[in-house]
Amino acid sequence: MSFQTSFKFSRIGLAVVAALASSTSFAEEVIADSNAVIDTNIERITVTGRSFNDYNVGSSSGAMRGDIDILDTPQSVTVIPDFVTDEQLATNLGEVLVNDSSVTGGSEKWNRQVFNIRGFELSSGSGFLINGQQQWSHYVQPIETLQQVEVLKGPSSMLYGQSGPGGLINMVSKKPTAETMFDFGFDTDEHGSTRFQIDAGGSLNESETIRYRTVLVKQDTQYWREYQDGSNQERDRWLGYLNLEFDITDDLLLSVKYDHTQDKTGIDTGGWLDSSGDLIGGSDIIWDQPWAFTDNTITNMGADLTYHISDSWQVKAGYNDQQFNRQRLDSSPQYSETAMTDGYTIKPFDRYDDWQHKTGYVDFTGNFYTGDVEHQLLVGANMLDYYYGQLKDSYVSEGGDNFIPVTPGTPIDRPDLDYNNDSTKYESEYKHYGFYVQDLVTITDEWQVLAGVRYDEQKKDGDGNNSYAVSPKFGVIYSPAANGSIYVNYSKSFTPQGIVNDPNDINDKMNLDPEYGEQYEIGTKWELFDGSLLLTGAVFDITVSNVTVTEDLSTPVGDDTQITTQSGEQRHKGFEMGAQGQISDKWFMTSSMMYLDAEYIRPESDGLNGMTPVDAPEWSANIWTRYEMTDDLALNFGAIYVGERFASTDNTITKDSYVRFDMGAAYTMDVMGSDVSVRMNVKNLFDVDYLAGGSYKDVTVGEGRHVSLSLEAKF
Template identity: 50%
Template sequence: MQLNRIFVGVSLGLVALSSAANESEANTNANAMEVITINGASFDDYQVQDASGAMRSNIPLLETAQSVTVIPEIIMAEQLATTLGEVLNNDASLSPGSTQRNREVFSSRGFELSSSTGYLRDGHQHWSHYQQPIETLSRVEVIKGPSSILYGQSAPGGLVNMVTKKPTVAPLFELSADTDQFGSTRFMLDAGGEIVEDTNYRAVLVKQDVNFDRDYYNGETRERDRFLGSLNIEHHFSDDLVVNAYYDRTNDKAGLDTGAWLDDNGDVVSEKHTINDFSWAFTDITVENIGANLSYFFNSQWDVQVGYNEQTFERERFESSPSYPSGYVAGDSYDSNPYDRFDDWQFKTAYVDLHGQVNFGGIEHNLLFGANSLDYYYGQLIERGDTITYTPGDTEPSRPELDYHNDDTLSVTKYDYYGVYFQDLMTLSEHWQVAVGGRYDKQNRSGADNESVLPKVGVLYHPAENSTIYVNYSEGFEPQSSETIDDELDQNYGMEIDAVTSKQWELGAKWQVSERLLVNTAVFNIEKSGTLISEQLDDDPVYETVTTQSGLQTHKGFEISAQGAVTDKWFVMTSAMYLHAEYEVDESYQGNTPADAPKWSASLWSRYELTDKLALNAGLFYQGARFADNANTVEKDAYTRVDVGATYTTDVMGKAVGLRLNIENLFDTDYLAGGGTNNVTIGDGATARLQMKVAF
């Protein structure tokens, strides 16, 4: 990549934008309202007042005894985000993991989020083993800490709830196209409005082609081809009864890049811009979601919400599967173990929530009674090929004749679980509130049946109408894969294995500095316990080991964030986190820090409006030094990435037109993002992107 081309292009673009802005100022401001329309939101929407996923209802953030970050659509649009990872960069409590095999992994407060239990979509558990179609989202909610009381099994760090765009009453029709200097393109249609009286819709279509800046050894460019189609229809049977039904489909095919290799010094061993996989390796994913939601309001105090979602995820992965040899030096030979594999996941979720508000004994109660369930199926077919030994510089081996259809055995995993829960937010006075809740959860799985009972409590003090100080205690759990210790030579052979549990104490404060700016702070202590620890017995005449559930992992830290309008022209979303994460008691990693858990991290995205038509953006994203492995033998350096952008809006033939120019990694900083010693993600160099959007 030639940086001078990017900077020349940006300079010319900004000059053109400034000139156009001056001309606009000299003419008329009659189209000022269209500047707002094209973004689909007021710029006040940098700050969001509530988070539906935190308490399964639209309770204000100032009345939520938990740290929650909401990333609104306007910021996703300004950043031209195309992946969930680009969105989650805006919250310092989330750190990126590996992006191998065209998917993304994240950690929240140092704990990795599971593909099956770490993500929600509109309150449903959502299988997230692929890059999420964020063009369908209106916002992303990051819910910090154990959240099992409302959603069941989940990791200690929290959950990511993706809230989808809803049907609109007013007509909406927007077309956009964007491109970058590598020739990548994305075309998008976002439409909505009334079909017939009382029936509205929202439709999104996306066609994206990506050319990556890392190539294969044979010189071919890694590419990605993605299609997304989404339709949501909502019908109002009456003022009290609303039903919507939706369907979306994602087709995503991409060449494979399982990541670069690191030596003991944390340096990339192989070529920085060269992929170790072969050019014929690919992943081909088809994901479908179909479901419906019902809302019925009995009266102004009571309502019921019912939802069902069925997700089908089919993937073929034709791997070259390169192996990182011990002591590898650039140019050495390495082995690849190809296979063709088909995965079939089916994820069925349902919930029913009853909300009510009552006044009893002089106390206002905001009540939630609910139940949710998940039915999980996974099937796999695979055919493996012979090992290939390859030396960089040689001709790439031809694609082996492999076909997963030749596998006549089907590996199957099934389980289901359900839970019932309640929650009560009690308003004792204008200054004091108490939130209490509990959950009973039952998992049915061969060899891993599990039952859990969980509490949650929070106390909120409001010293003024615009501020909150809170403390909360919450618990989470993750069932184990076996219900007993099965080693006959272990002293605790036959002992039942409980779920791995987590608990968090959090003390926080929220301050609504103005109507448009919210500041949050939180101090947290999370403990994850119950992992298996085996110890050798040297002098026991019968048993060789003793295994107990005594593992302990602690994550302590501090967060601070601000979001909203600093002035009438300057808007920010910023956060920082300090984290001390440690395996306190662990069979293999005692005293170590988990991989990809930086001690310090920070993010900043800001917007400054020069005129009604021209605005500038600047972003800063910092990740401190992180270990690439749990053994703490390899460390990745800290890095700071700087992004800039500019938006110009105008009127062409009566249509609102927006132009956006963004540069990611302005200073072309070399850095390593998430991933370990054999799958680290190389940070992209300076990348310029240009978008045009037209609102009809």
């Protein structure tokens, strides 16, 4: 197979306009030929002016692969609407997910973000969904195109295949609108960062059978930490997004999506902690060299087709092609606890990565009765075609090693590296198929039962390690009142593993079985104040088996000095509570908290037995509120608490707990018939020093007091 690349667009705006114009022309012809009319059966989402109380979202599309009421979902789910994150002036997914305390951040090096749900790290390949389809998320996800973010907690393999035991992040895209809308946004901060946004939608013909939504973003970010030549890390990002909907016939809806991201930033792998947990060299030093960068180009093209067979039955199919190309010129600083006194080394390389992520699905859903018993049936299949290729040129000194010594405060010149000059090439690919059946059975007004099962098959080229799995899910919902429910569930996840690849291991070349996660959860959900406030609570117990363990042999066997087995386990248990919605006529809030007890269960001879994973705090909590002083003026207050966490797997280095307070204010006015809002937010109001996610080698250093300003105009 030849190494594949994708074309980089240099004019995002022109690309979006061209796509819009060509698609519009085509769709007009299709509609004219079919004499289509507007169909009331086709699901249409119209976005109008957002009200101040839009904190509580009543349904989740990802938890059940359909818009099912949260009270009818036997699973813990948090839905974070864009209304809340717009108030917070969030610029990335990490700033969105602070609204759910079950999610904790990890490392942010290489211009990507790592997250943990219930203490389990999310995989870049299987932990993130866009509208229910797997998304390769090895970069900072754009949030300007999202209507809401859903945190699906616990194993979700029954619906989505390979995934971790902690849960999934499902990002729901903004939909086209029938009514014309045009929003312009601008925000800046004390460092001189800027972000311009345009969000537009409407109908392209009088009958409103062709609708669109487009988003354009230009962002230039200046970060506060400094390279050793005195310069700051910078980021330059372009984003273009287009979503078109066509009412092909009375019962047939076609949605076509396209987005393109170009994102280049300097590299900051994070701070280094010494054995006492203190920052080496202070809070603002970047160990990477100022010439290091990562340059991401991501394109998604996809389509969804919905056909309403009848009022009760429909078929929905979709496909997405994601092309992700990255150049990473990395100085690769090597951790040293004595870096400030004895210096440290870097290990430069220039690397090109090509990821191709093709996904597809077919879902058949319907409602029917057997006697007095109602069924909501889902039968479906999905697939993933994954390809990865890499070229790499590594630095080699005259002496033959890969290291360059560095004296702190003295930058090193950029080495002569170019991945195009290197003939080495690495490729990997696999295909994944899954088939699933799920039935939500309403027995009476008080009792519902959910049962589902899935079969998965993954075929991986090269090592021949094919994986097969059966993932069941079972839940029971009891509704003692119309506004509340109590549920229990059992679910299972699986994560395929590779092979043992170590010539000094007695089990070298052994195929590893998948890791399996099992969860038992009991929870409750209540809607108060006529449904304006949602209260939730859940107790969970998750155990992962078949965890890989590598140990030294007490007596070497020939050249074999260690042995790898799958004798390990990992157990996370705890409880969560949350509140989201309206408290009074003028007061609104979203908040959550989690208690977590996480540990490795491994052979006594293994050094990790009984240890707690990195970035798994025992306690975490958050709150964000809005209080309307007048019809035009609103104040916000927020707080985030993260408990003490370990920064090393052997639990010898810790990061202290912290509380961060945030405040904000917004004023809305009428300017020539348009709504114009001005907002000021202050993060870390009391300038607290804190450490966020990451290990002792790549910890994210929390920024001090940070002031942001924004302007939004709606036409």
